[in-house]
Amino acid sequence: MVTETEYISFVTRLKDTVFRLARSILTDSHLAEDVTQDVFARVWLQRESILHSQHPRAYTCRIAHNLAIDKLRHRERERSLTLEPRGAEHSDGDADTSTTDMAALTKRFISALPDKQRIAIHLRDVEGYEIEEIAQILETDEASVRVNISRARKRIKEQLLNALNYGLGES
Amino acid sequence: MDWERVKILHDRYLKAETSLDEERELYTLLSTAESLPRELQATKTMLEALHSIAQDRCDLTIRHQEPRRRSISLRRIASIAASVVVVAGITLAMLLTPIESEVTEPMIVCHINGTMVDDQLIAQAEVQRILGGVSKNMHTAKERIDNITRITSNKQL
Incomplete structure (x- = not known):
């Protein structure tokens, strides 16, 4: 009870x-x-x-x-x-929408991710769930979860590298 | 700084092959580094942003559930009371309605020496036996009364 x-x-x-x-x-x-x-x-x-x-x-x-x-x-x-x-x-x-702020920029990149990638990376990197738990929540298999997380991380990193190369983060 | 370790963890992190402990280790290593190559700097920025998102708190006040529960229980009580009224009404209506002429065979039930009997023939036989006994006793009683009356009248004479 x-x-x-x-x-x-x-x-x-x-x-x-x-x-x-x-x-x-x-x-x-x-x-x-x-x-x-x-x-x-x-x-x-x-x-x-x-x-x-x-x-x-x-x-x-x-x-x-x-x-x-x-x-x-x-x-x-x-x-x-x-x-x-x-x-x-x-x-x-969210007040921190300045593009010169790398953290804010990263948040914007995350929010622009495809739904599956955004949810998967959120559950893993923000909430700290195990892959198995994320698979249960999203009712999918662990391999798909890993693929979505990996794609999300690589995509954000690539966008951040571009921003760094264009000097956006060097304030 | 163990750059070899950082590189291994970083590569595995991007492939989503790291454990949560390894991810924490990578975050600590990158956070404490004084200067980083751009590749790692991008990952560090990403990890810091994700970490700051994790600090966001819901300022939502979770409504206490008691009022809701109370309203549910009041509703339940009301529905139970309504059901009782309906059942009572139906029962009363049935009691007040005259019984139709269609008579069903009454069930005969009697107790013989403490045992319940619902067989009509057995019950009838038992009733006859009892009535016979009563009749016999009455006959005997009548004889005794007659005797007493006769004796009394003889004494008076």
Whole structure:
């Protein structure tokens, strides 16, 4: 029987992870907060099965991933109906958008990655998940996860090298 | 700085072959290096950016679930109360409705020496036996009353 205290402790431990994962998919902090709320509402409803599962963290992240993807599709549909130009979602509340800041530039390169690569590198390099766990969350195999992470890392590194070669980072 | 080690880790990192410990080791090695070739500088920048993203916190206040649970339980209580009212209504309606003339065979149940019997013939036989006994006892009682009456009238004479 999962107590309220156990649930709150679980939420406290995982809320930042879920939020960041949702934001890496949606590139929008407000939508990511909505998804985070929804995720933990679901966790509460299924608390017995989730918190007593073998990988409660991976289970929760899979819910977050699926909800964020649903939200992303919903937003794409709305955008196609309103003819809103794509790319508006990248104008998130992050203040550090200066191109002279290499860290900010790297963040922009990451947010411009294809979805699979962005999510995979986020789960690995930001959240520190094992490849096996990422495969569980994304419902794919470990080889695909490694390929996506490798492509993402090489791509970002290449873009950063270009920026360094053009002197963008030498401020 | 063990450049050979850095190079191995860096190559494996880009191929996503490193373990989490090896990635932490690479991050530490690159962070502490005073000067780096451009290739490694790019990777260091990437790792630092990823590390700073990891520091981002969700300022979301997770709503306490109690109000939600309370509303659910109130809803449950309301639905249970409604169900009870419906069941009571149906029961009352059934009790007040006159029974149709269609009579089903009544089930005869009796207890014989503490044993429940639902066989009609056995029950009838038992009833007859008991009534016979009662009749016999009444006959005997009548005889005794008659005797007492006779004796009493003789004494008065």
